[in-house]
Amino acid sequence: MIHKISILLGLIILVSCSKQTQEKTDREKPKVALEKKTLTKESPANVEGTKKLKPVPKSELSDCDKYWRRRFPKDSVKVNYINQVLSRAELSENNRDLLSALKNDEKQSLAFKEVLSPIFRVTDSAIGILTYPKYKRVDNRQIPVSQEMDLINKVDTSSEFSIEDLGKLKFYPMVLDSMYKSTSKPTINYYKINGTGTTKITELGSYFDECLEFYLYSLDTTSISKSDKILFSSPLKLDLIFESNPTVDSIIRSDYKKECLDCPNSNQYQKTFARIEGSDNLFFVYADTFPINDELDTPSRALVYRNKENEIIYLWYEEIDFFGCSCL
Secondary structure (H helix, E strand, C coil), X not given: CHHHHHHHHHHHHHHHHHHHHHHHHHCCCCCCCCCCCCCCCCCHHXXXXXXXCCCCCHHHXXXXXXXXXXXXCCHHHHHHHHHHHHHHCCCCHHHHHHHHHHHCCCCCCCHHHCCCEEEEECCCCCEEEEECCCEEEXXXXXXXXXXXXXXXXXXXXXXXXXXXXXXXXXXXXXXHHHHCCCCCCCEEEEEECCEEXXXXXXEEEEEECCCCEEEEEEECCCCCCCCCCEEEEECCCCCEECCCCHHHHHHHHHCCCHHHCCCCCCHHHCEEEEEECCCCCEXXXXXXXXXXXXXXXXXXXXXXXXXXXCCEEEEEEEECCCCCHHHC
């Protein structure tokens, strides 16, 4: 089924992407935008075995290269920042577990088991943990390696694909029902702008169109109001101070290079809403409009580190690309 979908999507993209690109380029955009590569199936961040490029001397890097390398550094640099926090901050055991897990996070498990996972309300009735397909490059081919894809293929054995499924969120209740026949479905800790809560995962769904593809673990909303601004989940119980930080917000707004943009991005609208207890330079931020995002090209969630030079470093970052940058 995956093979037939790929062929059909290829034909659809040839016809529709050029039209969609022009339409989205012409529509009104935010006044300021930062660029961050979307983690979709075409992104190297989601492809294992990607050929590593030869390191470029810093003296040969462009200003834009230096800018993005600073804001979104490679894993070894992130680990150095995390180690600095672990050695200096008076962190609770829960928060130490979070940072230690971030150092070793390889994103190989089901999304709701990841140390941090973004939560988005994608329709009026659907809110859940969002994750993207993952691929492994073998002999110049991309082989799907997402566990979510494997789970869906086990219950969806149909060899036919309907064009009516394009651009629709489709759920597969049998996936989690079969996994948890004799036990209750997994409970997750969720974190919102002003507090925390717990709820259960209910179903696994998938969405794909010409320019966007993702999986969604829907949440039991019995105790969740539509007015709740829920942002991310974790299997860990984190100790957070729910507060904004105007200084960090100001740095985020001002720290951008418009000339480095490839696509519209909404990172300049990110705001702090929580600080890691025991640290004075680790903050959770978000960009979104609630209850449904109807304004931003790339709503996002992130954990940022403010270094001694007052620069913002992203230690964890997730977004949805509603603009369709992967089609350009």
